[in-house]
Amino acid sequence: MEAEMRRRAEIIKDVAQAISPVNEGGPHPGRYKGSWEVDSTTRGGRRRDRAVAYVRNTAYYARWVEYGTEKVPAHHVLLRAAQMGGPNQ
Numbered sequence: 001m002e003a004e005m006r007r008r009a010e011i012i013k014d015v016a017q018a019i020s021p022v023n024e025g026g027p028h029p030g031r032y033k034g035s036w037e038v039d040s041t042t043r044g045g046r047r048r049d050r051a052v053a054y055v056r057n058t059a060y061y062a063r064w065v066e067y068g069t070e071k072v073p074a075h076h077v078l079l080r081a082a083q084m085g086g087p088n089q
Contacts, residue, residue: 001051004038008085009053013038016055016081021065029041055081 020033035058051058055078059065068074075084 001041002042002053005051005053006038009038009040009055011085012055012081014076015085016057016077019080019084020077021075032057032062032065033058035062 017033017036020036022030022033036055037058038049038053038055040053042051044050056062057065057078064072065075066078067076
């Protein structure tokens with residue numbers, strides 16, 4: 001089961017990387033796009049008895065890209081990636 005959760009998470013990660021914005025004029029162009037990772041475990045869930053996989057971006061500013069700020073619009077990269085690469089893949 002963990003392998004299947006990881007497989008699905010890898011699909012979502014690949015979609016997220018493909019649609020990630022890159023600020024060519026910024027101090028670290030491509031950092032956000034290259035910071036996607038997948039982690040999985042068999043000790044997930046409330047009772048620690050479920051296989052789970054997580055997709056996350058380790059760039060310190062990832063939440064601002066996802067949700068936006070007063071100056072930057074929200075991109076919703078992870079949300080859109082999950083919708084496009086979701087459970088039917």
